[in-house]
Amino acid sequence: MHFIISFVLALAATTVVSMPSPKTRPEIAPTLHLIRSADGSHMLTRQADSSSQPSFSPNVAGAILNATAVTNVSASFTISPLSVFGDGNEADAFGVAIIVGIDALYCPNAGAMAGIESIVENGEASYSAFITAFPQGPVAVPGFNLSAGDNIAISITVTNATSATVVLTNESTNQTVTEVTPTGTLCMQEADWIIEDMESDGSLPPLADFSSVNFTDVSAATSSGPLDITGATIFNMEQNNTVLTSVSALPSEIDIVFV
Numbered sequence: 001m002h003f004i005i006s007f008v009l010a011l012a013a014t015t016v017v018s019m020p021s022p023k024t025r026p027e028i029a030p031t032l033h034l035i036r037s038a039d040g041s042h043m044l045t046r047q048a049d050s051s052s053q054p055s056f057s058p059n060v061a062g063a064i065l066n067a068t069a070v071t072n073v074s075a076s077f078t079i080s081p082l083s084v085f086g087d088g089n090e091a092d093a094f095g096v097a098i099i100v101g102i103d104a105l106y107c108p109n110a111g112a113m114a115g116i117e118s119i120v121e122n123g124e125a126s127y128s129a130f131i132t133a134f135p136q137g138p139v140a141v142p143g144f145n146l147s148a149g150d151n152i153a154i155s156i157t158v159t160n161a162t163s164a165t166v167v168l169t170n171e172s173t174n175q176t177v178t179e180v181t182p183t184g185t186l187c188m189q190e191a192d193w194i195i196e197d198m199e200s201d202g203s204l205p206p207l208a209d210f211s212s213v214n215f216t217d218v219s220a221a222t223s224s225g226p227l228d229i230t231g232a233t234i235f236n237m238e239q240n241n242t243v244l245t246s247v248s249a250l251p252s253e254i255d256i257v258f259v
């Protein structure tokens with residue numbers, strides 16, 4: 001019986017599904033929230049001295065490319081296992097979200113993002129896939145059950161100014177989930193490969209030790225062709241005067257290491 005249930009759900013994961021109204025679907029991880037979706041804005045960042053890079057944020061690390069008319073953003077990564085950071089044992093829940101997006105941070109009324117939420121709750125780690133079509137909050141992707149070690153590819157394509165197509169691929173099997181999701185009016189000005197700490201009851205719990213999240217096969221494009229991502233702005237996460245990440249960017253790879 002258990003086998004049959006698993007098999008049916010596994011089949012569901014390979015099916016192309018179109019997204020029902022986001023409001024009919026549950027938000028995931030009710031105890032933790034992505035900051036961008038909580039109040040519509042990301043936290044302010046501190047610019048490093050006179051140079052433009054790197055910048056620091058209390059809740060975001062990774063690379064953000066400003067451009068115009070961005071239509072495609074994609075990357076692959078491996079889900080790294082989580083462990084407890086510092087005195088994190090005292091927090092009930094903490095985690096990290098791995099996000100590929102278009103307009104994830106700056107566009108005031110829209111954003112199309114997808115990723116993996118990794119959470120440690122009462123000592124137990126769990127991993128789930130989500131799609132955020134801002135101004136809607138994140139919603140879970142049904143039938144896409146994840147484990148540490150899974151290799152996942154995410155691609156986001158602008159369908160039109162108020163709609164994006166998200167494709168999640170399990171690179172071990174090439175099984176895909178495709179969702180077309182309505183958004184606010186996209187700015188198409190930003191490609192994002194980031195991790196984010198998540199809010200709990202209005203405060204930031206400690207960032208989970210994610211070891212490293214390396215985005216590979218990183219690409220972004222406009223309708224007229226690929227964008228050079230080497231000019232992307234690097235963000236490192238800094239909390240309580242401690243820098244928690246070390247980010248390095250190569251032409252098609254962005255590595256985020258927990259330090």
Ligand SMILES: *[C@@H]1O[C@H](CO)[C@@H](O)[C@H](O)[C@H]1NC(C)=O
Binds near residue numbers: 143145
């Ligand atoms: C996926 O996760 C859900 C919720 O935890 C569980 O009920 C279901 O059995 C899992 N499906 C598979 C295929 O493992």
Ligand SMILES: *[C@@H]1O[C@H](CO)[C@@H](O)[C@H](O)[C@H]1NC(C)=O
Binds near residue numbers: 066
């Ligand atoms: C990217 O665009 C945002 C929004 O316009 C702006 O605040 C930010 O300073 C830009 N970053 C760079 C490096 O130009």
Ligand SMILES: *[C@@H]1O[C@H](CO)[C@@H](O)[C@H](O)[C@H]1NC(C)=O
Binds near residue numbers: 147150172
């Ligand atoms: C990806 O494929 C691997 C190998 O078959 C499997 O163990 C894992 O559960 C799959 N993950 C998802 C999200 O489909």
Ligand SMILES: *[C@@H]1O[C@H](CO)[C@@H](O)[C@H](O)[C@H]1NC(C)=O
Binds near residue numbers: 159160161162163180
């Ligand atoms: C944008 O694309 C979506 C999905 O294909 C479609 O439902 C919607 O009508 C389109 N909007 C416009 C303005 O064309």
Ligand SMILES: *[C@@H]1O[C@H](CO)[C@@H](O)[C@H](O)[C@H]1NC(C)=O
Binds near residue numbers: 171174
């Ligand atoms: C998945 O697709 C890629 C690109 O088409 C291919 O190189 C790879 O061998 C495929 N992997 C599997 C497990 O089928």
Ligand SMILES: *[C@@H]1O[C@H](CO)[C@@H](O)[C@H](O)[C@H]1NC(C)=O
Binds near residue numbers: 206207
């Ligand atoms: C920062 O330090 C304060 C005071 O020690 C603590 O309450 C808070 O949880 C810390 N924040 C993070 C994100 O570690």
Ligand SMILES: *[C@@H]1O[C@H](CO)[C@@H](O)[C@H](O)[C@H]1NC(C)=O
Binds near residue numbers: 071072221222226
């Ligand atoms: C962008 O995505 C569309 C739809 O998936 C695809 O047809 C197009 O080739 C992609 N463009 C680039 C430059 O990857």
Ligand SMILES: *[C@@H]1O[C@H](CO)[C@@H](O)[C@H](O)[C@H]1NC(C)=O
Binds near residue numbers: 078255257
């Ligand atoms: C990610 O890249 C860093 C170097 O930038 C490397 O030290 C680390 O081992 C890589 N992690 C994985 C999981 O490949």
